[in-house]
Amino acid sequence: MTTESLTRRFQDKIDQELKIEPKDWMPDAYRKTLIRQISQHAHSEVVGMLPEGNWITRAPSLRRKVALLAKVQDEAGHGLYLYSACETLGIRRETLIEELLSGKAKYSSIFNYPTLTWADIGAIGWLVDGAAIMNQVPLCRCSYGPYARAMVRVCKEESFHQRQGFEILLTLCQGAADQKAMAQDALDRWWWPSLMMFGPSDKDSIHTAQSMRWKIKRFTNDELRQKFIDMTVPQAEVLGLTIPDPELQWDEASGHYHSGPIDWEEFGQVLRGNGPCNAERLEARQRAHQEGTWVREAAQAYAAKQIEESKKVG
Amino acid sequence: MTSTWQPLDHFLLMRGDDCLVLGHRLSEWCGHGPVLEQDMALTNIALDLIGQARLYYQYAGARLGQTEDQLAYLRTERNYFNAWLVEQPNGDFAHTIVRQFYYDWYENALLEVLEGSADEHLAAIAAKSRKEARYHRQFSSEWVIRLGDGTEESHQRMQVALNRLLPYVRELFENQPRHQMLIADGILSDVNGLWEGTEKEMKAVITEATLSFPVAAALPARGRDGLHTEHLGYLLTELQYMQRTYPGLTW
Numbered sequence: 001m002t003t004e005s006l007t008r009r010f011q012d013k014i015d016q017e018l019k020i021e022p023k024d025w026m027p028d029a030y031r032k033t034l035i036r037q038i039s040q041h042a043h044s045e046v047v048g049m050l051p052e053g054n055w056i057t058r059a060p061s062l063r064r065k066v067a068l069l070a071k072v073q074d075e076a077g078h079g080l081y082l083y084s085a086c087e088t089l090g091i092r093r094e095t096l097i098e099e100l101l102s103g104k105a106k107y108s109s110i111f112n113y114p115t116l117t118w119a120d121i122g123a124i125g126w127l128v129d130g131a132a133i134m135n136q137v138p139l140c141r142c143s144y145g146p147y148a149r150a151m152v153r154v155c156k157e158e159s160f161h162q163r164q165g166f167e168i169l170l171t172l173c174q175g176a177a178d179q180k181a182m183a184q185d186a187l188d189r190w191w192w193p194s195l196m197m198f199g200p201s202d203k204d205s206i207h208t209a210q211s212m213r214w215k216i217k218r219f220t221n222d223e224l225r226q227k228f229i230d231m232t233v234p235q236a237e238v239l240g241l242t243i244p245d246p247e248l249q250w251d252e253a254s255g256h257y258h259s260g261p262i263d264w265e266e267f268g269q270v271l272r273g274n275g276p277c278n279a280e281r282l283e284a285r286q287r288a289h290q291e292g293t294w295v296r297e298a299a300q301a302y303a304a305k306q307i308e309e310s311k312k313v314g
Numbered sequence: 315m316t317s318t319w320q321p322l323d324h325f326l327l328m329r330g331d332d333c334l335v336l337g338h339r340l341s342e343w344c345g346h347g348p349v350l351e352q353d354m355a356l357t358n359i360a361l362d363l364i365g366q367a368r369l370y371y372q373y374a375g376a377r378l379g380q381t382e383d384q385l386a387y388l389r390t391e392r393n394y395f396n397a398w399l400v401e402q403p404n405g406d407f408a409h410t411i412v413r414q415f416y417y418d419w420y421e422n423a424l425l426e427v428l429e430g431s432a433d434e435h436l437a438a439i440a441a442k443s444r445k446e447a448r449y450h451r452q453f454s455s456e457w458v459i460r461l462g463d464g465t466e467e468s469h470q471r472m473q474v475a476l477n478r479l480l481p482y483v484r485e486l487f488e489n490q491p492r493h494q495m496l497i498a499d500g501i502l503s504d505v506n507g508l509w510e511g512t513e514k515e516m517k518a519v520i521t522e523a524t525l526s527f528p529v530a531a532a533l534p535a536r537g538r539d540g541l542h543t544e545h546l547g548y549l550l551t552e553l554q555y556m557q558r559t560y561p562g563l564t565w
Binding site for chain 2: 073288
């Protein structure tokens with residue numbers, strides 16, 4: 001069969017909403033796009049453990065400590081399923097990790113911002129996980145089977161995390177003045193970076209059109225961003241917090257909130273490695289990997305010895 | 315400087331503190347483990363241990379009219395009664411595994427007898443914790459073997475860690491004079507009597523790991539009296555930061 005007819009058959013399958021599975025033929029560009037996207041997603045889960053992990057040892061109550069620890073552990077679990085989903089595309093996890101550690105692969109820029117107070121843990125759950133859910137719910141219908149299935153599980157846990165984050169902020173907002181101020185400060189710092197999580201504006205997004213044809217993506221960046229704003233503004237009202245956007249207002253005609261312009265210069269800077277914590281995050285991953293080398297080597301050596309032993313016995 | 319605690323309250327705090335302090339140490343690994351699977355495994359153990367700490371604090375708290383958070387966040391070093399072993403810093407993965415290994419063998423031996431405690435509440439906590447403790451012991455023992463019998467480097471690191479931490483182990487198996495009545499009443503048992511059998515079982519694992527059981531004198535550790543190494547102060551500073559900075563608030 002010619003590449004042309006294979007491609008036609010592949011696209012037909014997608015158009016009929018059938019899943020592409022690992023052994024099916026797929027265009028190289030589709031495979032590469034998925035590897036890029038799924039590995040970035042996996043890396044984001046793993047790097048995302050760091051800003052939240054920053055508050056595990058200082059969580060303000062035992063109940064909060066246990067919940068945060070379990071949450072960060074869930075992120076590690078998401079990283080694992082996503083690396084596994086990515087491996088079905090014929091690339092090894094070790095290679096993907098090397099790409100992260102060398103700075104070649106990207107992860108979500110949001111994790112290059114610092115968690116400065118306990119309220120940041122609430123804000124990350126509410127806003128960052130909230131934005132992630134917006135992005136990820138449509139991915140449960142992604143054309144690539146293993147990715148779609150991994151996302152079903154990830155989304156369930158993320159929505160639990162989001163509620164947990166909201167509840168942290170609600171407790172602060174119903175508490176003392178210091179606590180409410182802490183919550184407002186967290187919203188002020190996390191709001192715009194959360195909006196940037198949806199990626200560049202549609203007119204500047206180089207991947208969107210093709211990914212939509214392949215049904216990897218179902219909505220454009222701007223559509224998802226708008227959905228997120230529409231969902232989040234009323235929640236901020238429940239909390240009694242002010243979203244740091246003077247232009248924000250309900251637009252009767254469109255049925256959406258109108259919001260002010262995003263500072264794409266800041267987005268570009270963080271993406272280029274000049275965010276507040278880019279170097280620290282990467283160094284933390286590099287250090288963990290390097291200090292773990294002897295452990296991984298020992299585990300491999302031991303497993304190899306066990307195989308030798310069982311051969312002798314067998 | 316130290317408060318006078320009833321013997322049973324002291325014991326409950328001592329157990330809660332062992333679990334919380336070790337759980338806290340393990341939680342420091344979260345996001346920094348040698349490989350994702352082990353990162354998750356250490357976090358699991360941390361979660362179990364902090365969960366166990368809460369059971370002891372809740373029981374003590376009900377007796378003392380305090381909440382679990384008041385007990386965890388508002389006691390000072392001199393009123394923390396954990397053993398020295400659990401407050402030792404994580405070090406490399408070998409030190410973390412060895413600390414866990416020694417602790418797990420102690421905890422399993424202790425919980426096994428506490429399950430038969432004349433105090434029903436304590437017996438119930440022990441029964442619940444023991445299921446988790448068995449899994450922890452299996453995990454740490456498997457890693458002692460894997461790393462002991464892995465590469466030359468891992469073998470050396472493990473031997474260093476075993477030697478370094480063994481002097482802290484005997485403290486765990488010392489009977490406390492203030493617990494004598496509890497032992498007489500069948501609420502606690504003689505922990506000193508658990509040492510011999512436990513030592514033998516630990517030796518068997520260490521031998522299988524091709525490592526040697528260290529010969530070392532015990533340290534004059536008095537964590538059970540609220541006398542600690544310098545490490546605990548820093549740990550509590552971090553643990554208690556929010557409650558100390560914003561007294562009396564709900565989080």
